Structure formats: structure tokens, C-alpha cells
Amino acid sequence: MDFSVFFQPAFSGGGIYLDWVFSGIKWTLLVSILAWIIAFTVGSVLGVLRTTHPVALRAPATAYVEVFRNIPLLVQMFIWYFVLPEIVPEGLGNWMKGEMPMPEFWNAVLCLGFYTASRVAEQVRSGIQSIPDGQTYAGLAVGLTRAQVYRHVLLPMGYRIIIPPLTSEFLTIFKNSSVALTIGVLELTAQARQISEYTFRTFEVFTVATVVYVLITLAVTVAMRALENRVRVPGYMGSGGK
Amino acid sequence: MKPVKVLLAAAAALALAGTAAAQEGTLKKIKDTGVVKIGHRDASIPFSYLDDKQRPIGYGVDICLKIVDAIKAELKMPKLKVEFVPVTSQTRIPILTGGNIDIECGSTTNSVERQKQVAFAPTYFMTGTKIIVKKSSKIKGYDDLKGKTVVFTAGTTNERAMKAYNDEKKLGINFIPSKDHAESFLAVETGRAAAFPMDDILLYSLRASAKKPADYVIVGEFLSDDPYGIMMRKGDEAFKKLVDKTVMGLYKSGQINKIYAKWFQSKIPPKNINLGFPMSAALKELIKNPNDKGVEACGKMKC
Amino acid sequence: MFSDFDFDVISRSMPYMGEGMLFSLGLTFLSMIGGIFLGTLLALMRLSSFRVLNAPAAGYVNLTRSTPLILVIFWFYFLVPLAMKKISGDAYATGIGPFYSALIAFTMFEAAYYCEIIRAGIQSVPRGQSDAAFALGLTYGQGMRRVILPQAFRNMVPILLTQGIILFQDTSLVYVVGLTDFMGAASKIAQRDGRLVEMYLFAALVYFLLCFSASYAVKRLQVKYGAGR
Known part of the structure; x- marks a missing residue:
């Protein structure tokens, strides 16, 4: 084993191979965090819609969840990147392929975000549904509208309950961000592959990449556990699913 | 316990020595398993690619099948099975060194640089890096690529040559990696990338099989020289000798001309295109005086 | 915009895609069996009170669960053959082949996920059951085999199957090492014939139909099982 390979001058772009690792970490985090923002927002809206009564609201949300959950992420990645620009109007398609900055990166973010939204939606729905109906009735009885019940009663409770499953969804996005390498995003796994190709030090390079993934996972888990303890709802301990 | 261990070790060493004398390395492995595993490519037309029934065919595959015949004769195993394993530019070396293929065609x-990991048979084709671009892009050479997007097949020497050129001339090219040549070419076809640096022969065949061949031009001086060779594991002299002998036999007997004409100067599947690519003077010279010399990885730039 | 679509490319490539689908299904099925078997072992280790058993199992599960599947595939695809050569000392040891490399990678990866499902399943069996088993004089092994695991698995069937559907979707990632599973076959034809749109949409449709009907079946099963108890 020889980890000095990371301090050798890199093949291209100046710097050393360690710089490639850091650049990989940067892209992995950027993809994960931006995708998470989309997943959380879209997923919350869909999750709420799935708990509402009108079919016109519920059905599209259910359809969305089923479609995005039942197609492999890799296939969705290819559809965003390779198919979408070809079936939209030509001007827009050309923009998506050439003129927009960093098309691989943004496609990966959108794909991961909308894919994970379907999973977040399910967590949000189960969080809301785990709250006893009595709370909704109490809210309505004191004169809140349905929207206000969601805003002041169901969502604040629901989110706190589902912090653990949401954490694991974030970690899933973080790991899934490696699928972005299939459309050319040089995130951590892709960089590891590339360094191993240039240096033939596959074992050392994969070890470092794995350690980085584990450390970031650990850091997120610890941080989220602290958050969970701070916002815990008395009487609801550990009732949030997984 | 000690004497027993020593005895056991001695016995094991003897047993090993016994088999080693008969056959060793790749040949022994092939004999033991009854299978020879050939690594092939998906889209290296006309060297190694899939036909319309998705079977691997090509100039390289044909030569490898001649090698299989030689192995059959050497081992006296006429029923030796051939197994084809798909590889990419990125996976070919680890798969070979890992033992999942015996030769890569x-x-x-x-x-x-690759010779530090693997061994090569005598060169069977001579090419070099150029770029393919859309005619409408008006790109005439490498320096026109300043600030543009260039797609490369990950794990190729062309990737290195292009990156080294970019570093030296400070062109600020935006590189995107892709998995295989067909995917890279599609990036140019769909307008995602302005250029694709690759061995010129592969560019000509990709262009010939494109939907509208006339839309593309192959430009630039050679950025690198790329002699192609069949890959096998390093340090296995007996196997390399057999492979080298077979390849050089094809050269000496002139059979190579027939195989060459079949793939480069006649209609080939799946689209019945004739590449019309006569044998270069360099290859003719190599056939007269075969060698397995390697080139520097960064082409004509320094690494 | 759909005018220059060539749907013929799909029918032309059916046999090849069929082979790819067999690869995907075979890989899913075998790594599911392997994963459940190994996952059960890991779960039992994790539940054991001996540190020498539970610590390594916990370490393995946490490590695997925090590593991306693609990286795990790379690990097993590129490094395990080399490691096996080192161990056997035979520089020309035959590789186990791409399918088995992928199979080992998926089995090892899924085992970590199955372990957690099975552990929760075992813990969901009321304590009284194991107390009763031991009171009857059954050994640990007998108690697990005859009393606890059958009940636990009965409860877990839907989740295990759902994980199997996820696994089926994940097998598409063997694309990264150039193997020809269903997605690999689709992409090879898509790229060779320049028909990305047709082939990828077709692949998506096939995956959707299969996974959707499978998860629907699992849901039905869940209702049936749930009603039985």
C-alpha cells in the first residue's frame, strides 16, 4: 500500500492527485445538496397532496410517486440527459445541450432531486398520517382553516417525527449522486476511478474514496441526531417510522 | 509439527514444479478450464464491435480467432470453447490483469505506460489521434477548440494526448468523459460537444456509420501515434511466444492482407459500409518487420 | 418531433434485449437469495451479545450502507479478482467472470440492507416466543430455526420483496462496468444505431411496467397476509 500517490503531481491541470479528490468531494456535495433542496420542496408538496381528500389533487401526486419510484435512477438520468433535449422544441433542446452552463451537473441535480422527491413524499405522507386525527379536529374546532391546520399543526409535527427517515433519504441522495458519473459529472467516485486509471493504484484510491463517504455519512448522522434531540416532540419519541 | 510442514511444503513445491514443466501460465489455465476468454469492444469499428445480431466481430477479433486456433493446436484441444467478454476502455486492463479475460482484441x-501492466502482441494497426467535428462548426484544428466542450472516451490514450495539448496551449477546454466511442460520437452528433479526439481510423468508421456522414469532418495533425496491439497478461513468456508466433505467421504468409481487405476494403456489417481504407505504408513496414514497441502516453506532447 | 422516430429499432433488437433481461433477472434473483442468506447471518451476529460477533457485523453493515453502490461494484469488479490471485498465489488463477463478479458485489451489498430488515423483523417477534422456546428446552439454533425466524420472515415477506424490486432497479448499474444487462443492451444498441430516445424510453417503460406490477402484487400480498392475522 502506498498512499503517497495522492501527493504526486496530477497528470493534467497542475496540482496533485489529492486536488482531484477534493474536487470530487466538492461536486458530490454540490449535487447532493442542491438535489436535496429540490427533493425536499417537491416531496413535501407531493406528500401533503397525497394526504388531501380531493382526487384531483391526490391522483396526480400518487401517479408521480409511482412513476418516479418504479424506474431505475440510471434510466431516469439518461432520460433527463439524453432524451429530454431531443423531444423538447429544438431551440430549447440545443440550449440544454450546448449553451447552458454545466449541463451534466444541472441534469444530475434535477434528476436526483425529482427522483428523491417521490421518496420524500412518501415519508412526509406517513409522517402526517401518523398524527392522530384528533389534532386535526382540534385545529378545525378552534377555527383554523384546513390550510392553517397543515401550516400550524400537521407539518410542524410531521417533520419532527420524520427526521430519521429524512436523514436516511438525504444519505441516499448523497450515495446516489455517484450515478451522476454516468453522464459525465466528475464527482468523488468518478475521480477515484480516474485517479486509479492514471496511477494504477486502485486499492489505495478506492480506500480513500470509501473512507470519505463513510466520514461524511457519519457527520450527517451525528448532526441530524443532535437536531432530532433538540426538536423532539414530548410523547412522540421514536415514533417516526424506521 | 515442523518437519511435517517442511515435508508438505516440499511436496507442494514438487507438485508445482511438475505441472510447471508441462504447461504454465495462461496456457495451463486454458487447458484446465477448457475455455479461452476473449475481451472485445462494443464500438471499435472495424476492429472489435457488435454486428446486427450483437456478436463480436472485426479485424482484431478475426486475428484473435486465429490465435485461438493456434492454442487449440498447441494444447491438442480441438473443442476448446471461446467465451467473449465485453470490455470498455476503462475496464480492459483491470479485467485482463484480474484474469477474467485471456486476451483483448x-x-x-x-x-x-500500459506495458508496465500488460504485454502486447506485435502491432497490427497504426493510427493516431485526430478530432472529428461537425462541418458546420468551422473548426479546422486543435487551436480552434479554445473554450469549447470536448468529449473523450475515458481511459484512452487520446484522452491523455488531448489533455496534454490543452494544458500546454492553455486552451481552457471543457472536457466531458464518456464510456465508449459510440457514446462519444453521439455527443458530437447531438451537439453536446464540439469535438471528439480519437484514433483517426475509428473516427472514419464512426463517421461512415453515422446517419449523415457528410455532416462531419476529421481534422488536425496527428496528436499522437497509436500502434494497436492485442493485449495479454504480462510475464507469461510461453503464451506471448505463441501469440507472437501466430500474428507474425499471418504477416509472413500474407494471410493478413486477406483479413485486412475483408475489414477495411470491403462491405462490413451491420450497415454494409465499405471503409475503403488501404493499408498504410507504416503498417506495411510493420508487417515486414513486426515489433511490439510502445509509444509515450501523451502523444507528441510531454506528460 | 416524434416524426423521425424509428420504433423498428426496438423490434429488431428484441432478442438481444431479452438476453439482457435474463441477465438482470438472474442477477436480481440470485443476489436476493444470497443477500437474504448472508443478511440473516449478519442479523443474528448483530443481535448476539458477544462482542466478537456483533462488532464486526455492525461494522460491515454500516460501512456498506454508507458506500455508494457504484463504488462497491468497482471494488468487487476490479479488486476482488486481484485479491483472489494474491490469496491463492496463482498469478494465472482464472477470474470468476463478469457475471459472478457482479453477483458477489450485489450479494455483499444487499446483505447489509437485508440484515437491517431482518434484524428489525426478528426484534418484532415478541420476547415471550423466544422465552417459551428456550423454556421448552430448545437450543438457540433450534429456537431460531423453528420458532423465531419463521415468524419473523412471515412478517417480513413484503419488505423483503420490496427490497428485491429496488435491487432489480439497482442491477441496471452494472452499466458502469460495460456488462450487458437489460439497460446495458438498450444502451449499446442506442449508441450503435444513434437511437437514444427510442431505446431509453422503451427501457424506462419496461422497467416501469415490471416494477409497478411487482409492487402492486406485493401490496396485494401484504393485504392478504395482514388480513390473515
Whole structure:
């Protein structure tokens, strides 16, 4: 084993191979965090819609969840990147392929975000549904509208309950961000592959990449556990699913 | 316990020595398993690619099948089975060194750097890096690529040559990696990338099989020289000798001309295109005086 | 915009895609069996009170669960053959082949996920059951085999199957090492014939139909099982 390979001058772009690792970490985090923002927002809206009564609201949300959950992420990645620009109007398609900055990166973010939204939606729905109906009735009885019940009663409770499953969804996005390498995003796994190709030090390079993934996972888990303890709802301990 | 261990070790050493004398390395492995595993490419036309029934065919595959015949004769195993394993530019070396293929018949440049990992048979084709671009892009050479997007097939010598050129000339090219040549070419076809640096012969065949061949031009001086060779594991002299002998036999007997004409100067599947690519003077010279010399990885730039 | 679509490319490539689908299904099925078997072992280790058993199992599960599947595939695809050569000392040891490399990678990866499902399943069996088993004089092994695991698995069937559907979707990632599973076959034809749109949409449709009907079946099963108890 020889980890000095990371301090050798890199093949291209100046710097050393360690710089490639850091650049990989940067892209992995950027993809994960931006995708998470989309997943959380879209997923919350869909999750709420799935708990509402009108079919016109519920059905599209259910359809969305089923479609995005039942197609492999890799296939969705290819559809965003390779198919979408070809079936939209030509001007827009050309923009998506050439003129927009960093098309691989943004496609990966959108794909991961909308894919994970379907999973977040399910967590949000189960969080809301785990709250006893009595709370909704109490809210309505004191004169809140349905929207206000969601805003002041169901969502604040629901989110706190589902912090653990949401954490694991974030970690899933973080790991899934490696699928972005299939459309050319040089995130951590892709960089590891590339360094191993240039240096033939596959074992050392994969070890470092794995350690980085584990450390970031650990850091997120610890941080989220602290958050969970701070916002815990008395009487609801550990009732949030997984 | 000790004497027993020593005895056991001695017995084991003897047993090993016994088999080693008969056959060793790759040949022994092939004999034991009854299978020879050939690594092939998906889109290295006309060296190693899939036909319309998705079977691997090509100039390299044909030569490898001649090698299989030689192995059959050497081992006196006429019923030896051939198993084809798909590889990419990125996976070919680890798969070979890992033992999942015995020889790779594709479009692999014999480079000095790769020789540290694997061995090559005598060069069977001579090519070099150029770029393919859309005619409408008006790109005439490498320096026109300033600030543009260039797609490369990950794990190729062309990737290195292009990156080294970019570093030296400070062109600020935006690189995107892709998995195989067909995917890279599609990036140019769909307008995602302005250029694709690759061995010129592969560019000509990709263009010939494109939907509208006339839309593309192949430009630039050679950025690197790329001698192709069949890859096998390093340090296995007996196997290399057999492979080398077979390849050089094809050269000496002139059979190579027939195989060459079949793939480069006649209609080939799946689209019945004739590449019309006569044998270069360099290859003729190599056939007269075969060698397995490698080239520097970064082409004509320094690494 | 759909005018220059070539749907013929799909029918032309059916046999090849069929082979790819067999690869995907075979890989899913075998790594599911392997994963459940190994996952059960890991779960039992994790539940054991001996540190020498539970610590390594916990370490393995946490490590695997925090590593991306693609990286795990790379690990097993590129490094395990080399490691096996080192161990056997035979520089020309035959590789186990791409399918088995992928199979080992998926089995090892899924085992970590199955372990957690099975552990929760075992813990969901009321304590009284194991107390009763031991009171009857059954050994640990007998108690697990005859009393606890059958009940636990009965409860877990839907989740295990759902994980199997996820696994089926994940097998598409063997694309990264150039193997020809269903997605690999689709992409090879898509790229060779320049028909990305047709082939990828077709692949998506096939995956959707299969996974959707499978998860629907699992849901039905869940209702049936749930009603039985």
C-alpha cells in the first residue's frame, strides 16, 4: 500500500492527485445538496397532496410517486440527459445541450432531486398520517382553516417525527449522486476511478474514496441526531417510522 | 509439527514444479478450464464491435480467432470453447490483469505506460489521434477548440494526448468523459460537444456509420501515434511466444492482407459500409518487420 | 418531433434485449437469495451479545450502507479478482467472470440492507416466543430455526420483496462496468444505431411496467397476509 500517490503531481491541470479528490468531494456535495433542496420542496408538496381528500389533487401526486419510484435512477438520468433535449422544441433542446452552463451537473441535480422527491413524499405522507386525527379536529374546532391546520399543526409535527427517515433519504441522495458519473459529472467516485486509471493504484484510491463517504455519512448522522434531540416532540419519541 | 510442514511444503513445491514443466501460465489455465476468454469492444469499428445480431466481430477479433486456433493446436484441444467478454476502455486492463479475460482484441494502443501492466502482441494497426467535428462548426484544428466542450472516451490514450495539448496551449477546454466511442460520437452528433479526439481510423468508421456522414469532418495533425496491439497478461513468456508466433505467421504468409481487405476494403456489417481504407505504408513496414514497441502516453506532447 | 422516430429499432433488437433481461433477472434473483442468506447471518451476529460477533457485523453493515453502490461494484469488479490471485498465489488463477463478479458485489451489498430488515423483523417477534422456546428446552439454533425466524420472515415477506424490486432497479448499474444487462443492451444498441430516445424510453417503460406490477402484487400480498392475522 502506498498512499503517497495522492501527493504526486496530477497528470493534467497542475496540482496533485489529492486536488482531484477534493474536487470530487466538492461536486458530490454540490449535487447532493442542491438535489436535496429540490427533493425536499417537491416531496413535501407531493406528500401533503397525497394526504388531501380531493382526487384531483391526490391522483396526480400518487401517479408521480409511482412513476418516479418504479424506474431505475440510471434510466431516469439518461432520460433527463439524453432524451429530454431531443423531444423538447429544438431551440430549447440545443440550449440544454450546448449553451447552458454545466449541463451534466444541472441534469444530475434535477434528476436526483425529482427522483428523491417521490421518496420524500412518501415519508412526509406517513409522517402526517401518523398524527392522530384528533389534532386535526382540534385545529378545525378552534377555527383554523384546513390550510392553517397543515401550516400550524400537521407539518410542524410531521417533520419532527420524520427526521430519521429524512436523514436516511438525504444519505441516499448523497450515495446516489455517484450515478451522476454516468453522464459525465466528475464527482468523488468518478475521480477515484480516474485517479486509479492514471496511477494504477486502485486499492489505495478506492480506500480513500470509501473512507470519505463513510466520514461524511457519519457527520450527517451525528448532526441530524443532535437536531432530532433538540426538536423532539414530548410523547412522540421514536415514533417516526424506521 | 515442523518437519511435517517442511515435508508438505516440499511436496507442494514438487507438485508445482511438475505441472510447471508441462504447461504454465495462461496456457495451463486454458487447458484446465477448457475455455479461452476473449475481451472485445462494443464500438471499435472495424476492429472489435457488435454486428446486427450483437456478436463480436472485426479485424482484431478475426486475428484473435486465429490465435485461438493456434492454442487449440498447441494444447491438442480441438473443442476448446471461446467465451467473449465485453470490455470498455476503462475496464480492459483491470479485467485482463484480474484474469477474467485471456486476451483483448480491440483497439488498444501499445503504450510504454500500459506495458508496465500488460504485454502486447506485435502491432497490427497504426493510427493516431485526430478530432472529428461537425462541418458546420468551422473548426479546422486543435487551436480552434479554445473554450469549447470536448468529449473523450475515458481511459484512452487520446484522452491523455488531448489533455496534454490543452494544458500546454492553455486552451481552457471543457472536457466531458464518456464510456465508449459510440457514446462519444453521439455527443458530437447531438451537439453536446464540439469535438471528439480519437484514433483517426475509428473516427472514419464512426463517421461512415453515422446517419449523415457528410455532416462531419476529421481534422488536425496527428496528436499522437497509436500502434494497436492485442493485449495479454504480462510475464507469461510461453503464451506471448505463441501469440507472437501466430500474428507474425499471418504477416509472413500474407494471410493478413486477406483479413485486412475483408475489414477495411470491403462491405462490413451491420450497415454494409465499405471503409475503403488501404493499408498504410507504416503498417506495411510493420508487417515486414513486426515489433511490439510502445509509444509515450501523451502523444507528441510531454506528460 | 416524434416524426423521425424509428420504433423498428426496438423490434429488431428484441432478442438481444431479452438476453439482457435474463441477465438482470438472474442477477436480481440470485443476489436476493444470497443477500437474504448472508443478511440473516449478519442479523443474528448483530443481535448476539458477544462482542466478537456483533462488532464486526455492525461494522460491515454500516460501512456498506454508507458506500455508494457504484463504488462497491468497482471494488468487487476490479479488486476482488486481484485479491483472489494474491490469496491463492496463482498469478494465472482464472477470474470468476463478469457475471459472478457482479453477483458477489450485489450479494455483499444487499446483505447489509437485508440484515437491517431482518434484524428489525426478528426484534418484532415478541420476547415471550423466544422465552417459551428456550423454556421448552430448545437450543438457540433450534429456537431460531423453528420458532423465531419463521415468524419473523412471515412478517417480513413484503419488505423483503420490496427490497428485491429496488435491487432489480439497482442491477441496471452494472452499466458502469460495460456488462450487458437489460439497460446495458438498450444502451449499446442506442449508441450503435444513434437511437437514444427510442431505446431509453422503451427501457424506462419496461422497467416501469415490471416494477409497478411487482409492487402492486406485493401490496396485494401484504393485504392478504395482514388480513390473515
